[in-house]
Amino acid sequence: MAAMTGKCMCGAVTLTVIPAEQMIHACHCDWCRAWTGSAFMAVKAEDGDVSAEGPVKTLASSPWAERSWCDACGSGLWYRVTAPGPYHGEYHVAAGLLPDTAGFTLGSEIYHDRKPEGWAYAGDAKKMTKAEIEAFFGMSGEAETGAE
Amino acid sequence: MKGRCLCGAVQFSCAGQPRGVAICHCGQCREWTSGPFMAVFFPDGVTVEAGDHLRWYKSSEKADRGFCAKCGSSLFFRSRDTESRWNVSAGALGDHLFEIKAHAWVEDQPDWYAFADDTPRLRSTEFRAARQEGRV
Numbered sequence: 001m002a003a004m005t006g007k008c009m010c011g012a013v014t015l016t017v018i019p020a021e022q023m024i025h026a027c028h029c030d031w032c033r034a035w036t037g038s039a040f041m042a043v044k045a046e047d048g049d050v051s052a053e054g055p056v057k058t059l060a061s062s063p064w065a066e067r068s069w070c071d072a073c074g075s076g077l078w079y080r081v082t083a084p085g086p087y088h089g090e091y092h093v094a095a096g097l098l099p100d101t102a103g104f105t106l107g108s109e110i111y112h113d114r115k116p117e118g119w120a121y122a123g124d125a126k127k128m129t130k131a132e133i134e135a136f137f138g139m140s141g142e143a144e145t146g147a148e
Numbered sequence: 149m150k151g152r153c154l155c156g157a158v159q160f161s162c163a164g165q166p167r168g169v170a171i172c173h174c175g176q177c178r179e180w181t182s183g184p185f186m187a188v189f190f191p192d193g194v195t196v197e198a199g200d201h202l203r204w205y206k207s208s209e210k211a212d213r214g215f216c217a218k219c220g221s222s223l224f225f226r227s228r229d230t231e232s233r234w235n236v237s238a239g240a241l242g243d244h245l246f247e248i249k250a251h252a253w254v255e256d257q258p259d260w261y262a263f264a265d266d267t268p269r270l271r272s273t274e275f276r277a278a279r280q281e282g283r284v
Binding site: 026041075123 | 152153154155169171175176177178179180181182183184185186187203205207213214215216217218219220221222237238239240242243244245246247248258259260261262263264265
């Protein structure tokens, strides 16, 4: 896909992203919900396909991934896999940073069983539970505690 | 009702009863949180119990947004003219269940998601009026 440019809420961080696909994935895990208010909506990009300028802060939020945000306004920028293996370096860039998402669709909802009752996205995006996604990636999700 | 950010550096306690959740589809919330922002409205405010890393950003003439400077969690949206009225990230309140009252700023909603509920879809002017009248 063609490169896209985006920015955070305050504009201090600008970024260029080459999306891996025209899809947005929702994560309902406890940490994404605490980070964003509800689900983290992200566009996948390969290692090397994201560049950013500005005050980017990064936290190793689990043994296998890190999260980055704008230090000036707090906009969440991306979740990135740090664990060795086939997904090392993969980005999940916050979809809201990209101004032109025409043609993008909701591709999947992961940790769907962690979504609070009372609301749901419409549509038939593929849904995976916490157990299914953690078996798929061969990990346990209990370790993401951040910098506490 | 207690809340905290992802890393736990910011902790807070909400006063009184929440009025429910408004799901905001505005462009600013989308840039801030990746998608629609789910905020629980506490008319009686919030007491910040651990706030050394809470940072405020003035996102418009009317409002400030609070986030954790240590982990980047989006936490609060607060009108500057009525400081007791806090909109709190639903995700920061753990597994508490809240009633969805309405969708706000639907004129800004992109077409890559849709919600399944049938609560009112309010444009910005309609949402402001509804909040003023205490309906949301």
